[in-house]
Amino acid sequence: MTKYAFDEERQALIATWETGDGYLARTVAVLSASVDQDGALRLAASLTTMSRMAWWTYTHPASGAESVDPNSEGWRRQGEREAFVEVLDHVRKPYLPNDQGYLVQSYVRVEEAAHRVGRALHAIGDQELTDAVATDVQQELAAVEQAELGDFSGRARQAVQLSRADTSPLQVNAAHDFLHAHPLWSSKLFEEVDPTAAAVAAAHWLQAAAEIAGEASGVSPASVVMEADNIEALAVETPTLVLERLIAGESPRRVVVDLVAGAMIAAEGKLPDPDGLVDAIEKARAQAEQYGPGDEELLAGLMPRVTPLDPARPAQDLLEDLLDGIRGCWLLYRSHAELGDDVDLDDEAADEEIDEEFFAAVRAEAEAKHDRLL
Known part of the structure; x- marks a missing residue:
């Protein structure tokens, strides 16, 4: 504005x-x-x-x-x-x-x-x-x-700079093209397209990257970001949530718009999913009682968030987390490729070759499953 x-x-x-x-x-x-x-x-x-x-x-x-x-x-x-x-x-x-x-x-x-x-x-x-x-x-x-x-x-x-509770196919496809050129990160995603549309494209590419990294590492695609967090500190909660929903069959657009719209509702001081929040609070209480009865600090740490995104900038926050998730897939793939091929970790040329293998595989997967993008 x-x-x-x-x-x-x-x-x-x-x-x-x-x-x-x-x-x-x-x-x-x-x-x-x-x-x-x-x-x-x-x-x-x-x-x-x-x-x-x-x-x-x-x-x-x-x-x-x-x-x-x-x-x-x-x-x-x-x-x-x-x-x-x-x-x-x-x-x-x-x-x-x-x-x-x-x-x-x-x-x-x-x-x-x-x-x-x-x-x-x-x-x-x-x-x-x-x-x-x-x-x-x-x-x-x-x-x-x-x-x-x-x-x-x-x-x-x-x-x-604005989060929108809807997105256009034109913008999603533009973001898709930016990611095809640079699968890990592109400034154009933040400067030239609607962030909600960019997040839709990033969710699609995250799923493709997770499938490639999962195949290389033997880790379930839904868990690759959590596994990669052991290599480098990453945003884990939101990319994993998105992957779980995508693997369950939801479209990237459905998942992203739902998360962004929910955060926008939270920004207005409302609860996007009151029943779900009540259930999550009860589970947190039960877990706290099981592992630390009377421990208020533990209970506070287990309490769910109203939304996993920053209500002030939900689409941008989601986009950043999804790109972090793609980076996690790359790190996991790199780690297993290096160990499996006995590659010298200081061999820059070998690292570049591994990276290009990963990017080529992710591009092929993202294009092959392009129909699920929207």
Whole structure:
């Protein structure tokens, strides 16, 4: 999302957004000397809220809800997105208090945010500023629409920092191509594609890597990351959870979207799976009683997390963990290839040959099972 600020030295309203590789900024308008700090800050805050509400429709698309029937979550999301068409009108002609001091407020958050921007502009009373702000808001809405189409160029690039509860095949295939070129890691996964889509592709490649590493080591594919953790400290819990679900027959898209959406629900202060959490807590209590009755520290350590992902950045967190899991598969394969072939551990050429064997095998497996990607 775009964050707006007031530059006191230049008396300017500026817009800033993250790109995945640092922040960009632009001057929206230079305010007249008659605009005080309170008015400028109020305008900046209302614009930031407007941007947050607009990008919420991107991260929470109606397509990610179970239903769009009237009064359902999907119906509400759809209403927020449809409100885009009237945003500029509300910015220019907002609801204002009537003669009795009453103020009409909208239940549609995008719409109400637009009215608040309009009221902040109305209080300042500068038509030139209103025109400049309206132009910037239009560009922000266009960036959201552009990101929805899978185009992350220009201002839409800020979408790479957002977790989305859905993903497009176009973005998944783009991430798949990046991993095909660099199976262990590519900066393009973080800078050029939607992180949820990148995580879907990474889950697919993790499964392929786990099958190759498992065959080479004699370890079950679901356990390869746990085994590799003995070689080098890795993220274990999330990659193993993903592998277990993939091996059980779920698609990478289903697993990733479910985990990301659950973490997004947790970020809102809600429980994504209350019944499952209750069961996990009971199991933790039983385990604590078995191994350390009365040991509160042990019990606290066994307590389950509401979500295995960072609620503030779930898709990026998941992507990082899955790439760590792929690295674990590589380490395990390398370890067994070196030991089995009596290769000199200091022989750089031999290491490169082993790596290329692993990458070639993983690429072949990922392409052969491409149909399970989505």
